[in-house]
Amino acid sequence: MTDAFTSPPSRNLAAIIVAAGTGSRAVQDIPKQYVRWRGKPVLRHSVERLLAAGCAPIVVAIAPDADDLASEAIGDLEGVETCHGGGTRQQSVALALEGLAERAPEHVLIHDAARPIVVPEVVDRLVAALPSHAGAIPVLPVVDSIAIERDGMMAGKADRETLKRVQTPQAFRFADILAAHRAWQGASDAGDDAHVLRDFGGEVAMVRGDEALKKLTFAEDFRSSRPAIRTGLGFDVHRLAEGEELWLAGLRIEHSHGLAGHSDADVALHAITDAVLGAVGAGDIGDHFPPSDPQWKGASSDRFLAHAGKLADEAGYAVANIDLTIICEAPKIGPHRSAMRERIAAILGIDPALVGVKATTTEGLGMTGRREGIAAQAVATLAVFD
Incomplete structure (x- = not known):
């Protein structure tokens, strides 16, 4: 605490x-x-x-x-x-x-x-x-x-x-x-x-x-009178740019381009953070870490997700499941899936078995299809564990 x-x-x-x-x-x-x-x-x-x-x-x-x-x-x-x-x-x-x-x-x-x-x-x-x-x-x-x-x-x-x-x-x-x-x-x-x-x-x-x-x-x-289960949905997107490091799900991945943003622009952790915050009715990532605040420039996004997990804990909930989908043409997510699950689980203090990581493309359509950016969406399920 x-x-x-x-x-x-x-x-x-x-x-x-x-x-x-x-x-x-x-x-x-x-x-x-x-x-x-x-x-x-x-x-x-x-x-x-x-x-x-x-x-x-x-x-x-x-x-x-x-x-x-x-x-x-x-x-x-x-x-x-x-x-x-x-x-x-x-x-x-x-x-x-x-x-x-x-x-x-x-x-x-x-x-x-x-x-x-x-x-x-x-x-x-x-x-x-x-x-x-x-x-x-x-x-x-x-x-x-x-x-x-x-x-x-x-x-x-x-x-x-x-x-x-x-x-x-x-x-x-x-x-x-x-x-x-x-x-x-x-x-x-x-x-x-x-x-x-x-x-x-x-x-x-x-x-x-x-x-x-x-x-x-x-x-x-x-015992608790609170709902036993709560669910939140998160979505984020960042553009790809030359000269930037690529951070996804808490991992630094070698790639020709990286994601640009005020923090490290990890769309995966941002989406999960918003999902957890949404599940406990605690606003969104911008409320807690506004991009206008210079202290978050270049900040590691694991801090954002750890904060969301702490708020869930204080509200009386434990993270029961995370389901993450990364939307991009490149890089390939498959080789990194296991490491991503373990990293997300470590940040939240849960078993990696409770974390799902998937990837998909938009079949060449839209900004992700044109390799201009990467998007991610996540669902977080919280449960009362009394």
């Missing part, structure tokens, strides 16, 4: 992600933090967004038997490490804090893995509260009436104006929260870290949270 933060993230901000639970209420075959949601494991979302917040290092507390699941979810992300957690959330956090003790960061965020969307503005508000408070938590108002229950009967009501819904990440001065956990004498299932800090005598500020920080808890949270 490349979320933009409204202020520069702290250079001394570590993070702990609590991911040692079983998540049984989600009714999954594996703990919910490893279930695929919006195209990738839930834990991966949390890690990527905390990295985008400038957190380093990030320590993920996992169950002792979850090394393989965690390794698969985290992959090769730099600045991320794991530790084995304890039997409760409080024990897991305490172990992760001890793992950071020698490095002693100034601040630390503590976050639940099951909250995959970390909101940049919330992190900014949390960190901004730490100069004057030992800890800060994001909260939301309680909007429903609250009834007190006793033996299945309503026994009274609570004042919802004094109640808040607490979210994560929670932010702390590292030295204070470490000392609070070391001094904790209460039950091992302390609840959350703000409670531990407050018991130690630390003040905890409340900042405005965000509904996007919703915790994935039940099976229905992993």
Whole structure:
């Protein structure tokens, strides 16, 4: 993820992600933090967004038997490490804090893995509260009436104006929260870290949270009301010119002429980019990379397609299929077809088996028939993979 933060993230901000639970209420075959949601494991979302917040290092507390699941979810992300957690959330956090003790960061965020969307503005508000408070938590108002229950009967009501819904990440001065956990004498299932800090005598500020920080808890949270399938169509054409390099589907191909354009003029990747953007209703390539902007002069078109793939991922979709047709008299596409499929798949992070590349001519008709240019059209199919 490349979320933009409204202020520069702290250079001394570590993070702990609590991911040692079983998540049984989600009714999954594996703990919910490893279930695929919006195209990738839930834990991966949390890690990527905390990295985008400038957190380093990030320590993920996992169950002792979850090394393989965690390794698969985290992959090769730099600045991320794991530790084995304890039997409760409080024990897991305490172990992760001890793992950071020698490095002693100034601040630390503590976050639940099951909250995959970390909101940049919330992190900014949390960190901004730490100069004057030992800890800060994001909260939301309680909007429903609250009834007190006793033996299945309503026994009274609570004042919802004094109640808040607490979210994560929670932010702390590292030295204070470490000392609070070391001094904790209460039950091992302390609840959350703000409670531990407050018991130690630390003040905890409340900042405005965000509904996007919703915790994935039940099976229905992993289902989606969005259309399961979305399709987009893309088309592009560029003229052939002497002295230009020919780039097609991310490959440089030897040819007497190349395609002319503001970027590298790769009509194949441009068509696919527009198809993916169209599938998620995100406009077209010119909206995101206008030819009037000099920074895109000569730019490699793989950047455009990678951006479109990222937007699809953020919208909750994974690329299920790409079907590309290149329209030209020359060069011959057949010898390059396999390499093109692999290159397109690598840019989008999908299996080459999900990419189709075809070629056709216009039988000598039109600008492509006269070898004045090359055209391409593409269809992108996106699917919700929850």
